[in-house]
Amino acid sequence: EDQVTQSPEALRLQEGESSSLNCSYTVSGLRGLFWYRQxxxxxxxxxxxxxxxxxxxxxxxxxxxxxxxESFLHITAPKPEDSATYLCAGGANAxxxxxxxxxxxxxxxxxxxx
Amino acid sequence: xxxxxxTPKFQVLKTGQSMTLQCAQDMNHEYMSWYRQxxxxxxxxxxxxxxxxxxxxxxxxxxxxxSRSTTEDFxxxxxxxxxxxxxxxxxxxxxxxxxxxxxxxxxxLTVL
Numbered sequence: 001e002d003q004v005t006q007s008p009e010a011l012r013l014q015e016g017e018s019s020s021l022n023c024s025y026t027v028s029g030l031r032g033l034f035w036y037r038q039x040x041x042x043x044x045x046x047x048x049x050x051x052x053x054x055x056x057x058x059x060x061x062x063x064x065x066x067x068x069x070e071s072f073l074h075i076t077a078p079k080p081e082d083s084a085t086y087l088c089a090g091g092a093n094a095x096x097x098x099x100x101x102x103x104x105x106x107x108x109x110x111x112x113x114x
Numbered sequence: 115x116x117x118x119x120x121t122p123k124f125q126v127l128k129t130g131q132s133m134t135l136q137c138a139q140d141m142n143h144e145y146m147s148w149y150r151q152x153x154x155x156x157x158x159x160x161x162x163x164x165x166x167x168x169x170x171x172x173x174x175x176x177x178x179x180x181s182r183s184t185t186e187d188f189x190x191x192x193x194x195x196x197x198x199x200x201x202x203x204x205x206x207x208x209x210x211x212x213x214x215x216x217x218x219x220x221x222x223l224t225v226l
Contacts, residue, residue, distance in 0.1 A: 031212040043118075043204050043217035044157075087157070091212040100145060100164070100211020101172070104157040 002027045004090050006105035013078055013112050021073040021108045027090030033071045034102065035064050036087040044087055078112045085109050116140050118218035120205050126224045127195040135190040135221050137205030145208045146188040147172070147215065148180065150201040157204070163188055164211055195225045 005024045013019055025033060032051050036044035048057040050066035057064045061082060063074045073086055089102040121136045139146065147162040159172030163182040177199060179191040188207075192199060202222050206215040 032214065034214050036217075041220075043206075043220050046214050046216055049214050089157075091214070093212050099170075100208075100213075101147075101159060101162065102212075102215060106154075106156045 002090060002092065002101075002103040004088060004103050004105040006086075006088055006108050008108060009106065010109040011111070013075075013110070015079055015112055015114050016077045018074070018076045018078070020075070021086055021110070023071040023073070023088035023105055024069060025071065025088070025090045025103075025105075026069075027092055027103055029093040030090055031093045031100075032091045033066055034089045034091060035071070035073055036089065038085045038087060038107070075110070078110075080112045080114050083110055083112045118205055118207055118216055120203075120218035120221050122221060123219065124222050126226065127192075128226050129196060131195050132191070132193050133195065135192075135203055135205075135223075137188045137190065137218060138186050139188075139205075139207040139216075140186065141207065141209070141216070142185060143207035143209050143216075144185070145211045145213070145215075146182065147206050148178070148188070148190045149204045149206065150174065151204060151220075152201050160190065160203075192223075197225045199223065200225045 003026045007022045032049045035047040038044045048064040053068045065072045085107045087107045089104045091102050118139045148160040149157045161180040163169045205218045208215040
């Protein structure tokens with residue numbers, strides 16, 4: 001069974017204090033590993049897709065990396081506006097038994113204090 | 115592009131009532147899906163569709179029906195609402211199965 005686990009469940013940072021969020025995955029026939037940001041009362045907003053181990057993607061203060069078993073979302077010098085829930089998901093290949101479904105982790109609630 | 119749109123944003127139902135949650139996308143995506151999001155449970159897949167006329171069950175399909183008569187629309191039907199269906203519902207779409215999905219703003223449903 002496909003599984004995605006995120007840690008920690010919640011993370012409190014001071015503004016400017018860099019840190020990382022972890023996403024461990026077991027997805028049969030992984031096509032891509034996705035990161036999303038979700039603000040309260042809104043739908044998840046797509047951030048990154050990572051396709052293969054060693055790949056990195058960056059957007060402003062966020063950098064996502066991928067290994068064969070884990071993905072990390074590094075947050076450099078965060079600001080209060082980075083506060084949100086960050087979700088990762090593994091997407092299976094369309095030809096596999098999971099037929100292209102995404103398996104989501106529970107999310108990490110990030111709070112950045114000024 | 116409007117992306118993925120959902121209506122209504124909020125809905126209150128009584129037990130046993132029926133309703134349809136609407137979802138539409140204007141990106142010509144093949145794949146569409148419905149999730150529910152509950153505290154501590156994360157996003158769980160209800161039903162999905164890989165194209166017009168093709169639907170299948172996800173992780174938690176009981177109590178819900180779907181159909182896909184056009185590429186753009188993917189409504190979710192609750193035939194007889196139960197309190198256990200109180201949740202936030204998200205519709206999402208992707209170009210193809212397994213690709214990054216784009217989410218709508220959600221419908222917050224309360225069943226009394």
